[in-house]
Amino acid sequence: MYEYFSGSENGERVRAEARDFIENYLKPLEAEHGIDFESEPSMDLLRGIWKASREAGLYGAQLPEEQGGRGLSVYDQCLLKEDVTASGAKLAAHVLGELGGPGRVGHLFHIATEGQLESHFLPVVRAERTVCFALTEPEAGSDASRLTTTAVRDGDDYVLNGHKRFISGAPYADFAILMAVTDANAGPRGVTAFLVDFDLPGVTMGADYTPISGKRIHADIVLKGVRVPATQVLGGEGQGFFLGMSRITVNRLLHCPTMTGLAIQSLDAAAHYATRRQQFGQPIAGFQAIQHMLADMATELHAARSMMLDVARRIDNGQDTREASAMSKLFCSEKAFAIADRAIQVHGGVGLMQGSTVEWVFRMLRMYRIVTGTSEIQRNTIAKGYLKRLSGKGVQR
Structure with missing residues (x-):
């Protein structure tokens, strides 16, 4: 346990x-x-x-x-x-x-208008509506400066055109907090956030792919001449990029308990299987090779959980955890996946069968090394922060 x-x-x-x-x-x-x-x-x-x-x-x-x-x-x-x-x-x-509930809007209450709270955010809290966050595009993942979805002012409306790709939670959502370019010459300051209802004319949704995580998790959103009232701009024109980045430190950390929870499933499943599976007249849990795998899995899980909870406590204390949150996301995603990989090894051929817990968890955890910022992006954040402190004030311990 x-x-x-x-x-x-x-x-x-x-x-x-x-x-x-x-x-x-x-x-x-x-x-x-x-x-x-x-x-x-x-x-x-x-x-x-x-x-x-x-x-x-x-x-x-x-x-x-x-x-x-x-x-x-x-x-x-x-x-x-x-x-x-x-x-x-x-x-x-x-x-x-x-996948589309209150956690996606809670940090935006302070910038939403009264009308937006009543029409969009409070219904999400009451489980009456669901929401997704739409940033990624076919040619723009972590690099928000490459967004091509545009929003052009036309009287009291904006007209939106573009294509959002791999949007998590979209199949369940009633509307999106969607990023579009309102000033192509302003860089990140030219990105604006819109509340886009999916029942508006010109909005279509679909997917020509099945992600490793399975169906009904991600979808594309295509906008063709979609008229969105100016009252649905969230936080003001040109604030979209900064809204998207405002919770990134906390959000990176809050993906970690999902990873460690999945790793717990893997470890438990592997341990239980090892005590039941008989080979050469005894449970395979009696073999030192299996014991060492279980020991490594338990050790890495404890380390990942300890790091995650240390960063969480520091956030609660008001500390800057930009790099620490990236470290936690990096470490938890890599180690949780390694745990899932060993769980399949313990199960042998049974673990490769679709429908087993360890096979499903393996697929889910492989996804987390990419989504919400790849492991390479986390390493960039960690290294830049460390080198900045090193060049500015010397190494702080």
Whole structure:
């Protein structure tokens, strides 16, 4: 069993409620509907889960209390997200609204207008609407300066044209916080954020691909002559890039508990299999080669979780963790994937079969070394920060 880290009294209360919700509501619901790793649940089923989670006080639990949440610290959020992911529930990501719920808008409440709060953000918190964040394009991933989606002012509207690619959560969303260029000569200051409803004329969505993570996770958004009212500009013209970057440090860290939660699934599955699988008259857990793999997996998991929670505590204390968050995202994604890889090795041929826990987790964790900033991008951030301090003030310890 992995090391148990505890949070605040409030955080532990919410964790207990989440475990109860998953065991007594979500897993029985999955069994009733035959949900497995490759299932594409109906929107009616998902909306029912979102509303039930909201009624249980979990959907949007990460938000401040004044926004309808539970006021969790970043440290408590990490523990809660890890628990939910480690539960093994097939639809675990929908409990906290990870694919389009309150966590995507909470940090934007202070810049949204009253009208935007009423029409878009508060319905997300109430599990009535869902949202995605649309930045990436076919030729613009981490480099936002290469955006080609344009927004041209026309009276009281903007006319948007462009193509957004690999947008996570888009298949579940009702609208997007979408980045478009309003001034091609202004660089990052020429990017503006828009609230784009998917029922507007000229908006189409689809995918000519199936990601490694499976169907119904990502999609493309194509805009052709889409008229968006100027009242749907979020934060003012030219502020889009900075809005997108405003939470990057925290967001990088908050992807880590999903990775460690998946790694926990891998380690548990490998350990349980090793005690059951018989070879040469004994469980393979008795072989030193298997024991060493399990030992390495447990050690790397503990190191990743410890790093993640250290960075979370520092964020809660108001410290600058730009490089530390990048380190955590880098280390957790690389080590969690290594754990998943060894889990398949322990399982042997069984682990290669589609539908097994370790095979699915392996695919998911391979994705996390790329999404939300590749490992190479994290290394760039870490090295630049270190070298800047080295050249400016000497090495600080």
